[in-house]
Amino acid sequence: MNVLVTGGAGFMGSAVVRQLEADGHAVRVLDLLTYAGFAAHLAGTGAELVVGDVCDPDVVQRALQGMDAVVHMAAETHVERSLVDAKPFVRTNIEGTRVVLEACRDVSIQLIHVSTDEVFGSTDAGGFVEDAPHLPGNPYAASKAAAEGLVRVWERCYGVRARTVRCVNNxxxxxxxxxxxxxxxxxxxxxxxxxxxxxxxxxxDWLHVEDFARAMGRIVQFEGERSVFHLAARxxxxxxxxxxxxxxxxxxxxxxxxxxxxxxDARYALEDEGTRADLGWAPxxxxxxxxxxxxxxxx
Ligand SMILES: NC(=O)c1ccc[n+]([C@@H]2O[C@H](COP(=O)([O-])OP(=O)(O)OC[C@H]3O[C@@H](n4cnc5c(N)ncnc54)[C@H](O)[C@@H]3O)[C@@H](O)[C@H]2O)c1
Missing domain, CATH: 3.90.25.10 (UDP-galactose 4-epimerase, domain 1)
Known part of the structure; x- marks a missing residue:
């Protein structure tokens, strides 16, 4: 497959790029190379790097040309920064996701949206199931929860083929x-x-990024019914x-x-039994x- 990875020059994105290539896919990366993104993170891969903004519809439309799937990971990701200034989080994480959804709708390709356990907020015991209500506790988490809301609506109202992946700390x-x-x-x-x-x-809950990437490799190829995946390390x-x-x-x-x-937040946790069974994956x-x-x- 040809796969577009947004945010592929970041920490987790660059691990996903390596995994997808190892699985035989051709990868294109769309990344703005903010303070958190580095072309050097792609050294040794064959990925094509397109430097651009996920909030720019023309850039995203062009980047999607010839692709079979998009893994959407571009985001502002540091909670402490979001507490100082939420604006870039609202822009990139929410508006950027809307732009990606519109582009996927236009060309009818599969979207895999990467989200976080933080959308649920804190729990004292056990883990959140896939359809638990969202109760984000900081601006970063709120922006990711809003992005998830958009993904759900674009699936329901516009038929975008989307899957959502929530994962724990990598x-x-x-x-x-x-x-x-x-x-x-x-x-x-x-x-x-x-x-x-x-x-x-x-x-x-601490997951090694290569375990996350292995799971993403399986999700990209997944043909079953599951639309929300929980990746936890336990x-x-x-x-x-x-x-x-x-x-x-x-x-x-x-x-x-x-x-x-x-x-x-006191404690983050995901219930991941169904995802593990469906993917045949464990850290x-x-x-x-x-x-x-x-x-x-x-x-
Ligand atoms: N790090 C974690 O533990 C964790 C846990 C759960 C979910 N996630 C999610 O996984 C994804 C990747 O996280 P990460 O830790 O690798 O983040 P990161 O901050 O290391 O990388 C983010 C990447 O997105 C790029 N980017 C930012 N704004 C952009 C824009 N407007 N247009 C294009 N590219 C832009 C950056 O340049 C960077 O390469 C995010 O969606 C994050 O919410 C992360």
Whole structure:
């Protein structure tokens, strides 16, 4: 297949590009190369890079020409930035998704929309099922929930062939240092204490980006009924546990607690039984192995 990956020069997008190529697909990337996107992330791949904005209908229409499917990942993704200025999040994540949906409707190709566990907000126990109500807790999550709403409506009202993928926190190669794990590894290797928000009791589920990409490879080829996929690692850790482990692995002097993040959600979790069964997928990278390999890469 010919697959367009929006945001393919970012962290997760560049892993998906590699997986799709390994699966035999030809890949084109549409990416604006914002502060979070790098052409170098595509080094060694055969992907064609189109530098452009997902909010520009002409750019998106041209990028879709000759494609069989689009994996839509272009987004503003850092929660803390969204708390300072939500505007780019509303623009790229919501308006950008509307533009992609319109373009998919015009040419009738399949859309795989990448969303997040954050749309549901927090849960004390268990995981959110696919049709649980959305209760986003920060501007980033709200923009992703709104984008999901648009995808659902364009499916219902205009017959766009769409599937939605929600996944938990990813970590792995090429992640921007503003994100927790990548930032902690940098600090640890620089011999500095790892900064953790609040008491570090927020709980996240950690999936290696190559496991995410393997699942995306299967979703692109999936011909069954499922329209919403939940990709979870079942590997929950408090931020404090995660930082303390990275401190040990990097030889950092320890962890430093700093002011809590505004609107911090206590725990994210997805119920993923159906997705695993339908895709025949499960994560392969154990957290400690993934962290050790990543630290070795960054040294
Ligand atoms: N990182 C996670 O743990 C996580 C978890 C769940 C879901 N997601 C979702 O996965 C997707 C990818 O996340 P990531 O962590 O790789 O993000 P990232 O910030 O590393 O990459 C985003 C990419 O989108 C590009 N981009 C931004 N605005 C654009 C625009 N207007 N036009 C074209 N390209 C633009 C950037 O240049 C960058 O290459 C996002 O949709 C995100 O919401 C991420």
């Amino acid at each position: 970590y792995g190669p090429r992640q921007h240092a503003e994100k927790a794990v990548a930032g902690w590894i940098r600090l640890g290797l620089a011999g500095q204490p790892l900064r953790v928000h609040g008491a570090g009791q927020a709980v996240r 590997c929950h850790r408090t931020n404090l546990e995660m930082a303390e482990r990275i401190a040990v692995l990097t030889g950092a002097p320890g962890v430093e607690l700093v002011a809590d993040r505004r609107g911090q 392969q990278v154990a957290l400690d192995d993934g962290l050790r390999a990543l630290i070795a890469l960054e040294r």
